[in-house]
Amino acid sequence: MMHHLPPSHRLRGVSLPALLISMALGLLLAGMLVWSYAEARRQFLIADELARMHENGRFALALLRRELMLAGFLGGLAPHVRPSLPAFVPGCGVAARWPLAAFRALDMQVDYNGGAPQTVSGTVLDCLPSSMLERGSDLLAVRRTAGEATLSNGQLAGAAGGVDQGYWYLRLAAGGARAQWWQAGRIAAAEARPGSGVDYWRLLARVFYVRRYSIAPADRIPTLCAAALAPSGVFSQCLVEGVERLHIELGVDHNGDGAPDYYAVEPDTGQLQQAVTARIALLVRSVAPVAGYSGPRQHTLGQLAFTADSDGYVRRVFSTTVALRNLHPSVAGGSA
Template identity: 30%
Template sequence: MRRVPGFTLTELLIAMLLGMILMTLTLTAFSSLSRSARQTQQLAELQQNAQLAMSILQNELTNTGFWGGRSAPQLAASLTLPEAPAGDCVEAALDSGSFPQPAQSFVTLYARTIGAGRQLNCLAGAISQTELLQIKRLLGQKTAIADMRQNRFYLESGWQHSRFVDSNSPGLTAEYDYFPYQHLVFYLQQQRLDGKPIPVLMRKRLSRNQAGQAVISTDSVLDGVERMHFEFGIDADADGQLDYQLTTEQMSAQLWQQNNARIISLRYHLLLRARQSDPNYINQQRYDMGAHRFVAPGDHYRRLLVSSTIFFQNAVL
């Protein structure tokens, strides 16, 4: 009897089995590579965001305490001031807002824990139990009158003279120095990314609109900042040396006003979270942020804690 060439049923079954084994190995390897790639991508994202966040705070906190050669800008309150912006960021009974006012405190560095309701009269929807940071400072670089920007305010500074001005103010003269002025508030707020909530570092800042009016603008700075806490270094005897550190909750109104003691440093703790979750990762870690603790709720987000201290070089001037 003539034999027909081909495969037997047994050979086909063996071939199918080997094919399934190879496919399983391939899928397993692909899944492992995919998990590894996702982990690498998220860790790189967290590292990049950490560098960006530290750079932002370093840039924004530099020159804190510098007021164009004066110890404080209160002298400017005796002259004509720009009109305060609508919805100015101000802590009632402690601070005068964007510009100093006669017989009122002008707090240039301030933080508080977010509670219920509006914060600083200008924040709504900030993440509870995190902290906000308010900064008022000069950028430290003199600006020629011809180079003044329309959207900024400046401090005009001279011997026993200072006033807040803009590019359209009358009486600008080369006799005085002009420094760009900033009033900033950093805080955290939940937004949505691809339909999912994500914590975002936000910024309020003083600027001028096209009509020349002072306004408080809002912009998103960095996605994925989940927690933010601060500690302040106090020089209690005006010798330029750090005597002790206090958390935001431990700071008093007298310390914020810096009448008998100076704030010469700030230590910040930022907890960053990946933008996307990883279903193959479970986070139950504890993150220590000074006096604060955060325990991950067993979710699928990778996190990275960054901390650093900034000393204010001009704080003792």
């Protein structure tokens, strides 16, 4: 005997419209989850690139700030004394015997735009191939001695085991009244005795520039580098990745009161000699692009405006002003 279920108890299937609505809601929810994950990941990448970029920017700014503060520091050399010049000096600007001849502590190439880089004072920086230099960026040449003497009155500094072979030093004798540039070989025994009255100060001569790449041309990561005087000529070392532009403006003092009257974007040789401050501006970008990022493209570096590409890189400007204490010690109180 068969029993028939009443109509209210019969099994019914899901209607096609209900199925389509359920599928649409499921796809919408899945899409929202995927979008939320992608957005969270994008924000994480932006924060990560920002953190690394800020670290690089602050480090690069601190490095250049210290170099400019010490530009022109020559140990215990008396202001009226000029070190005797050796017959040959290797390195950048060989024709001008840079970095020892006519010791100009601060020099620069403004807004490099191709060809052999040449400083305001006319020195051709022949150690820097034009193919690797970032156009639109400045080059900064700084010369000074180390902040501490390697040998002071015949005694080696605490951390110094001796002079570094082949490097250049400022040798001072008779209380700084006699001076000469000396390429390290071996210090005479009579000089390396306490009370000898002889000092040796390590010369640091560097050209800071922005290279188009970090390790290889294919990586296209703009990088702050420095060409430094070394025993066999010039040794280049890259310092901070992501530095896209280096811009320097000099505060020029016309009336000799030690305060800048204005800032020169493209200084001439006279303004270079009258500079009492320097304003550093760095445009720093993230090392890697962030998908979907579209930040501000207009950036101001000192008195200059720069328009960046819309390429997904995060960019920020870092800037500071530095007193050039050692270029005018009688006015600004030169120090190490």
